[in-house]
Amino acid sequence: MTITREEATQALGEIDAAAGRAAEFKNYAHIAPFLILWGVVWMVCDLLIQFEPRWGLTWPIGAGLGVLASIVIGCGLPRDGVTAAERAMGWRHMASWMLVLVFIVALFQVIPITSPREVHSVFGLVFGFLYLGVGLWTGWRMAILGVALIVLTFVGFYAVGAWYALYMGLVSGGALILGGLWLRKI
Amino acid sequence: MGPDEIIHQSLRLKIMATLNALPRSEKLEFPKLKALLKATDGNLGAHISTLENAGYIAVEKDFADRKPRTRVSLTASGKHAFEGHVAYLRELIDGGGAEG
Numbered sequence: 294m295t296i297t298r299e300e301a302t303q304a305l306g307e308i309d310a311a312a313g314r315a316a317e318f319k320n321y322a323h324i325a326p327f328l329i330l331w332g333v334v335w336m337v338c339d340l341l342i343q344f345e346p347r348w349g350l351t352w353p354i355g356a357g358l359g360v361l362a363s364i365v366i367g368c369g370l371p372r373d374g375v376t377a378a379e380r381a382m383g384w385r386h387m388a389s390w391m392l393v394l395v396f397i398v399a400l401f402q403v404i405p406i407t408s409p410r411e412v413h414s415v416f417g418l419v420f421g422f423l424y425l426g427v428g429l430w431t432g433w434r435m436a437i438l439g440v441a442l443i444v445l446t447f448v449g450f451y452a453v454g455a456w457y458a459l460y461m462g463l464v465s466g467g468a469l470i471l472g473g474l475w476l477r478k479i
Numbered sequence: 480m481g482p483d484e485i486i487h488q489s490l491r492l493k494i495m496a497t498l499n500a501l502p503r504s505e506k507l508e509f510p511k512l513k514a515l516l517k518a519t520d521g522n523l524g525a526h527i528s529t530l531e532n533a534g535y536i537a538v539e540k541d542f543a544d545r546k547p548r549t550r551v552s553l554t555a556s557g558k559h560a561f562e563g564h565v566a567y568l569r570e571l572i573d574g575g576g577a578e579g
Contacts, residue, residue, distance in 0.1 A: 294484050301568040304492060308565060311493040314515055315500035479514035 317432040321476035324427075324435065326366050328476065332469030334359040339462025342409070346458075356394065363387065393423060410450065410457050417446030417465055438472040483564040485533045490518060491526045495561045498536060498553040506539060506550035527551060535560055 296304075338355035341348055367387055397419055406412055421442030428436025445465050453460040486495055493516050501507060507515075513523050530536045535557030539550045553561070 294482050294487070296482050296487065296568070296571060298572055298574075301571040304487065304489075305565070305568050305572070307489060307492055308496040311496035311516070312500040315497040318511070318515060319501060479511055 318479055320431040321434065323370065324431070325473045325476040327363055328438075328469050328473030330362050330366060330473075331359055332466045332471075332473060334362075334466075335469060336462045336466030339413075339458045339466060343456065343458035343462065346409075360391065360394075363390075393419065413457065413461050414446050414450045417442055417449075417461065421446060434472075434476055438468070438475075441468050441472070480563050480567050482567050483560050485529060485535065486561060486564045488526070490516065490522065491530055494523075494526060494530060494551075495535065495553070495557065498551065499558060499561050501553075506552040509549040509551065512551060530557070533557075533560075 334355050338352050341351045345351075364387065367383055370383070397416060400415070401412065421439050423439070424442060425436050425439030428434070428439055442465060445468060446461075449457055449460045449464065486492055494512070497512065497515055498507060509523070509527075512518075513520065516523065527536065527538060531538050531551075534554060537552050537554050539552070541548055541550075
């Protein structure tokens with residue numbers, strides 16, 4: 294069998310492309326259930342807030358349940374052949390997302406917030422930009438989802454009036470759910 | 480080390496590269512592999528058989544939700560052969576190895 298340098302270069306290119314696509318698929322498959330979960334949390338919490346604004350603990354309770362469910366999902370991911378180092382990486386990923394949540398809460402302690410609308414929008418924008426950043430590393434679908442979340446948050450902030458929570462619940466929460474389902478498709 | 484004639488065929492190379500990129504011993508369902516590689520059923524099935532006969536991949540058939548399911552994964556010898564072939568290709572490009 295004779296292989297020229299050109300053929301070898303082409304073969305390595307095919308290998309890189311196939312491996313990159315497989316890695317992208319693997320990342321999407323891991324991220325998708327978390328997106329769907331948090332889309333549901335977002336939708337339920339915002340719908341409750343829209344129709345029963347007096348329930349001030351809706352989001353803290355929803356976020357707490359979301360964190361617990363995320364841990365359950367993380368523990369349920371396939372473990373065949375996963376090394377201790379890879380397991381530790383999974384926990385680091387989880388901890389990183391938790392740090393973002395804590396960061397936003399900390400931010401509100403030093404930046405004056407005058408309305409729940411601003412709180413909502415900050416969460417939407419921070420996670421939108423994070424998804425965009427994650428997308429730069431894992432694949433273009435995450436980047437598109439991030440851009441969608443940013444745009445939807447700005448549209449809601451400036452164009453939606455009294456039904457803002459309902460809008461964010463249905464549109465942004467729905468975007469995460471649809472995004473998660475989209476990531477599961479190859 | 481020389482080239483691996485079984486692996487070097489274009490679609491088989493992509494199958495091996497795809498399975499090698501997954502976590503160790505992770506099994507990939509046939510329809511997902513087909514979609515990832517944009518291959519047809521018949522073509523992919525034939526090349527999977529070739530790789531299975533060489534001992535490079537393992538094919539597992541079972542039922543999930545009462546539907547037949549075929550999953551493929553890379554074997555230890557398949558991983559070794561793939562890495563050897565990639566090393567050969569790199570050496571060839573770097574000018575350190577002989578063609579053929």
